[in-house]
Amino acid sequence: VAAASAASASVAVAVAEQLDRTSRIIAASADPADMRRRMGAAALQLDGASDPARSARWRAVVASRLPDQRWPARDLRVVAVDAADGSPVVFDRDNGIELADAVAASCASGAPHRACGRSFIDGGYRRNENADLAVGSERVLVLSPFGGRTRHPIEWRMQLAAQADDLRAAGSTVEVVGPDEEAARLIGANAMDPSLRPGAARAGFAQGVGLADRLGAFWG
Numbered sequence: 001v002a003a004a005s006a007a008s009a010s011v012a013v014a015v016a017e018q019l020d021r022t023s024r025i026i027a028a029s030a031d032p033a034d035m036r037r038r039m040g041a042a043a044l045q046l047d048g049a050s051d052p053a054r055s056a057r058w059r060a061v062v063a064s065r066l067p068d069q070r071w072p073a074r075d076l077r078v079v080a081v082d083a084a085d086g087s088p089v090v091f092d093r094d095n096g097i098e099l100a101d102a103v104a105a106s107c108a109s110g111a112p113h114r115a116c117g118r119s120f121i122d123g124g125y126r127r128n129e130n131a132d133l134a135v136g137s138e139r140v141l142v143l144s145p146f147g148g149r150t151r152h153p154i155e156w157r158m159q160l161a162a163q164a165d166d167l168r169a170a171g172s173t174v175e176v177v178g179p180d181e182e183a184a185r186l187i188g189a190n191a192m193d194p195s196l197r198p199g200a201a202r203a204g205f206a207q208g209v210g211l212a213d214r215l216g217a218f219w220g
Contacts (some may be wrong), residue, residue, distance in 0.1 A: 015193075018110055023151065032156050036086030036125050043083050043121045046111045055104070055114040062107065063100035071099050079123030079130045080105035083112040088126040090133065131163040131174075140167050140174045141219065145187060147178035175218050180207045 025042060029035035048054040063069060071093035078091040080102070091102035097116050105113040105120035112119035123130060128150060134140045148160035164174045179187055183203040186196050 014110070026151055026153075032126075032152070032158060033086060035152070036081050036088070038086075039125050040081060040083035040086045040112070040119075040121055043108075043110070043112045044119060049111045049119070050114075052114060054111060058108070058113055059100055059104045059115075062104040066100060066103065069098070069100060077130075077133055078102040078106045079126055079133070080108070080113075080120040081123060081125045083119040083121050088123070089120065127158045127163060129160050129163060131160065132166055134172070135167060135170050137167075137172055139219065140172045141215065142174065142176045144176060144178045147184060148176065173218075175215065177211060177215070179204070180210075183207055 021042065022039065025038045026035055029038055043049060076092065078099075080089045080091065081087070082089055089105075091097050091105070095102070097105075101113070101115035105115055106123040107113075108120055109122040109124070112121050114120075128146060129142055129144050129148075131140060131142045142160065142164065144160055150159040152158045160176065164176060167174050178184075180203070183200060186200040186203055
């Protein structure tokens with residue numbers, strides 16, 4: 001119990017430092033492209049940024065949580081940001097990157113993940129939900145763990161509401177699902193705290209069961 005508490009406290013400190021560091025970068029940035037460049041440059045300066053062993057460990061963690069190591073036959077797009085220049089990258093089954101590396105890159109919110117000779121950071125620096133990638137679809141179901149919240153200036157139009165508006169303007173019918181009160185309570189406490197995962201998973205499952213009929217009708 002003591003070891004688990006110490007680990008949880010360590011994660012909390014790391015997350016707080018990460019939030020402070022990235023908040024200062026956002027505040028200093030002129031626009032989304034400038035912000036992504038700054039985020040990438042800062043990530044490349046972090047301890048372990050160029051250590052292949054760190055990327056290998058992170059990849060192993062991600063791979064262990066995937067139900068299948070292969071890209072699915074259906075269209076799946078995984079978003080990351082190139083740390084070298086801040087350009088968004090959208091991975092799919094035809095990019096030549098393994099699924100575990102694509103997901104590891106997309107979730108690299110601290111030090112970058114190294115894959116295919118490049119370094120990548122979290123795809124959330126493009127947009128949290130990246131729902132706009134579904135433009136042209138008849139129906140779009142958006143699952144937003146953070147309930148559409150954003151730390152970026154509203155005028156940057158990175159928030160979920162702007163993405164949903166753009167999708168609807170292009171002809172899509174959009175349904176958005178965010179965490180209900182119980183799930184939000186758990187996620188909001190510290191989204192990176194592994195001790196909260198079981199409770200958050202149970203809350204999310206219960207919410208999904210409650211929404212099944214409505215979403216089934218939406219999805220047709």
